[in-house]
Amino acid sequence: MAKLTFKTDLCKGCGLCVSVCPKHLLILSKDKINQKGHHPVEITDQSACIACAFCATMCPDCIITVEK
C-alpha cells in the first residue's frame, strides 16, 4: 500500500506538491503551524495515494518520502 511520509518541520508550505497531486489528496494544514512557522502539508486520505511521487518530484525541500 502506498504511503507518504513528511518531514513536517522542514515544510515551507509552498503548496507545489498540493498543486500536482493527481488525486487531490494533499492540503496545507489549516490548524497546524510547524517550527518554521508554516502551515505544513498533510494528506487527507492515505489509502487513496497511488505512489506516483509527483508531490515529491516537485517538493523543493525534499521533505516527502514515498513508499508502496
Place this chain on the structure above:
Amino acid sequence: MTDKVLMKGNEALAEAAIMAGCRHYFGYPITPQTEVAAYLAKRMPKIGGTFLQAESEIAAINMVYGVAAAGLRVLTSSSSPGIALKSEGLSYLAGADLPAVIINVQRGGPGLGGIQPSQSDYFQATKAGGHGDFRMIVLAPNSVQEMADLTVKAFDLADQYRMTAMILADGTMGQMMEPVSLNYGEPKKIEKPWAVTGTKCLRKHNVVNSLFLVPDELEQFNFARYERYKQIEENEVMYEEYMMDDAEICIVAFGIAARVSKNAISEARKQGIKVGMIRPITLWPFPKAPMLKAADKVKEFICVEMSMGQMIEDVELAVRCKKPVTLCNRVGGMIPSPEQVLASIVEASKKGE
C-alpha cells in the same frame, strides 16, 4: 643542477617553481613578465604539468584558487595592472586560507603606465592586496639567484602558513642575466587535510570558503589568521645588513634599488663617509627590529626606492621617527643612478656639521 648556469631572472624563477614541485601555472600575457609564461609554456607539457593561458588575469587567479583548493602548488605571474585585476582573487585566497605563489614583475604606473622597471606596487603588495583584513608574504629579490631561491622559499612559506606569497620583482630583475645555481633537493611536502580532493566517502566533506555570515564567526577567523601573521612576523623576517657595523648613515632599499645603492655605498666609503644599508628581503613581514636598532646609532636613514615614497612610511614607523628618514627616488620606469644615491649620502653626511 649544481653547476652555475647563465639565466634570465624570469626564467630562473620559473625553473625554480618547477623544482619546488609546482606543476600548474595560469597567466595572461603582460610585459615585462612574459618570459615566465613563455618558459613554463615550453616546460610544463614536458613534465606532465599544466600551463594554461587564461582569458584574463581574473580568470587566471581563480584557476589558481581551484588548484590551491585541490591542495597542489600553483603559480601565476603578472605585472602591475594585471596584479590589480588579480586582487579580487587574492582576497578570496586569503579568506579561504589557500596557499599560492604570485609573481609581480613591476612596471611603472598608475594606469597603463609604462613597461619599464618600477617599485611603485609596494603599497599594493604589502598593504592593499585586496579588500578585507589580510596579508601576503612579500619577498623582494635583488639578483637572479634570489629570483630563484625566493620562489622556492615562497612555495614553502605559502604552504606552511596557508596563505599567498608574492615575489615582488621588477623589470630589471626579470630581464637581467646572471649565473645561478639551482639546487634545492626534494620539494617540501606539507600535509593538506583541508584540500578538496573528493571525500572518497570516508570523511565529512571539506569546504573551501570565505563566506561567514555570522559576524562573531568571521571575527574569530580573522583573529586566528592574524595570530598566524604574528608568528610570521616573529619567525620569517629576512633582510641583509651591508656595512652597518660602523655606519652613521643607513640606506634602506630593496630589489634593483639596493644594487644601485651598493655601488653608491662603495663610492661614499672611498670618500670616508660611514654609510651602510639594510636591505629588506621580506617586505612583509617588514624588518622593523634591525631598523629600530640601527636608529640608535645612525644619524639618518635614506630610503632609496623607485616610487614616490611608499616603503619610506614603513621605515619611519620602524624607527619610530627617532631619526630623520629622507627619500631618494626615481619613478615612471626610471632607475636611480649610483651618482644620485651618492649625492643623497653626501648631503646627509654634511648635515649637523
Place this chain on the structure above:
Amino acid sequence: MIVFDKPKSLADVSMHYCPGCTHGIVHRLVAEVIDELGIEGITVGVAPVGCSVMAYNYFNCDMVEAAHGRAPAVATGLKRANPDSIVFTYQGDGDLASIGTAETVHSAARNENITIIFINNAIYGMTGGQMAPTSLPGQVTQTSPYGRDTSHCGFPVKVCEMLSQLDGPEYLERVAVNSVKNVRNAKKAIRKAFENQIAGKGFSLVEVISSCPTNWGMTPQKALEWIDEKMIPYYPLGVYKDRSANKEGGNG
C-alpha cells in the same frame, strides 16, 4: 518499498531558499544524479555568489565557494589539478551570464571537461530582485521598475544559443523545472552532463529555467505558470548542442 526519498548526496539540513523556490528541486536532481552514478566520493562542487551561495552546505561532496562569476575558472583549476575528480559548478544568471560571462564563454571554448548547472530565473534573487542579464523585455524588477526597456538596457542574454556558436562545448541543453514532466527531463539532461564528464567528452552546460516566486511577486504555483507563459517562449527548451549525437552527421 521506498520509491522516493532524499538522495544521500544531499545534506540532511534545511535549505535557506524561500518557499516554492525551485533551487531546491535542482539541488535534489544534481544529488540524485551523483548518487546514481556513484561519484559522491570523487565529486567536487563549486558554489557561486547569489542565492545558491550556500550550496556548499547542501551537498555532501567536497565543495568550494567561488568569487562572483568565477566558478568556471575555479572549476578549471580543480579539474586540471585532479583530472580524476568530477567537477561541477552551480551558478545563477547574474553569476554566469553577467559578471562571469568571460569565464563561461572561455571555459566553453576550451571544452573544459566540467559540468555547469546554470539556473536562469531572470532575476537577482539574493540581493532582492534586481534586473538580471536574462530578465525578459518589459519585466519589472527593482532596478527596472518601469519594465526592462530594451532601448535603454538592451536585450536578455540567451546563454545556450550564444555558446552553441562555439566549436568548443560538448553539450548544451535548456530545461525547466516547472512541471513533473519537465523536472524529469531536467534530470535526464543533468545526468547526461555528468556522464559526459565521466566519459571525458568535455564542457556540458544545462540551463535550467527556474522560478523566483518571492522576487517575481507571485505564488509558487503562479510562478511555475509564468515560466510556461513568458519564460519558455523567450527561452525555448531543447538541446542546443550535442557533439556526440552529431558525430555521424559530421556536424561537429
